[in-house]
Amino acid sequence: MSRLNSFIARLTAQRDLLDHIADENMLPARGAILEIGLGNGRTYSHLRERFANRRIIAFDRAVAAHKSSIPAAENMVLGEIAVTAAGFTGQNAAMIHADIGAGYEEADALTLTWLPDLVVSLLAPGGIAASGLPLSHSQLEALPLPPGIAPGRYFLYRSFG
């Protein structure tokens, strides 16, 4: 499969998973959504459309987003994500979306040394994590994916911490 086909499949899985979370009202009643890795801001655009009443806070090293998808200053946190996001520990986020896989095994393995703990520390009990990388943690329960998303394309968890 070409990398173009793989990319289309991954973005489609991401979109379908976020729509599933919205359609099924899976989030706790309160709490912000954290976008871990803003990038071009396309997913941020989708989150704003599907979760219009939530505060959405984005984290990235620097702003590289299209001008139409740049969060307001109070919702954009710049710096090393592993450091800056840790400052939000205990604030009980309703959901975290993280799509920060680099496409290189070694870099992704390094990310996975800190991302699962961070996600658990940020989420409210019952909070939802959608991730492009698998998150292995004793306080995260893997949830079934909606139909049409191949296993391994995207990952869905609920925190019971």
Added chain:
Amino acid sequence: MSRLNSFIARLTAQRDLLDHIADENMLPARGAILEIGLGNGRTYSHLRERFANRRIIAFDRAVAAHKSSIPAAENMVLGEIAVTAAGFTGQNAAMIHADIGAGYEEADALTLTWLPDLVVSLLAPGGIAASGLPLSHSQLEALPLPPGIAPGRYFLYRSFG
């Protein structure tokens, strides 16, 4: 429509259009394929898969591709595309793929001051151009899009120059 949905639609149109060109054997018998803008190299990966017997030459300002999709040195031309690609004038390329829209009207308008002339100068008679931006030129004939690609999502031309 969210920018994520718009992006999925555009990438899908791009993939379907490239597959259409391959399936219908639309290219002249000889000539290279020019990838104008390598980026992450996902489309280059697809071109290699679908046009395995063609030389594919990529142009970009700098190499930002995934390591699995970096062309051999003799097929990677670095520098300002408008300048470097002009050096290939008259070499009768069989096909050009250009997906260098910036998502900003002013930047795209600037690109369109030079891209159509460049495409015509590079293509062999009967050569094919697939582009994310519309190319208006007296020597380019717009070809019908395959079913499923909404008008305006992607553009297909044949040179009769």
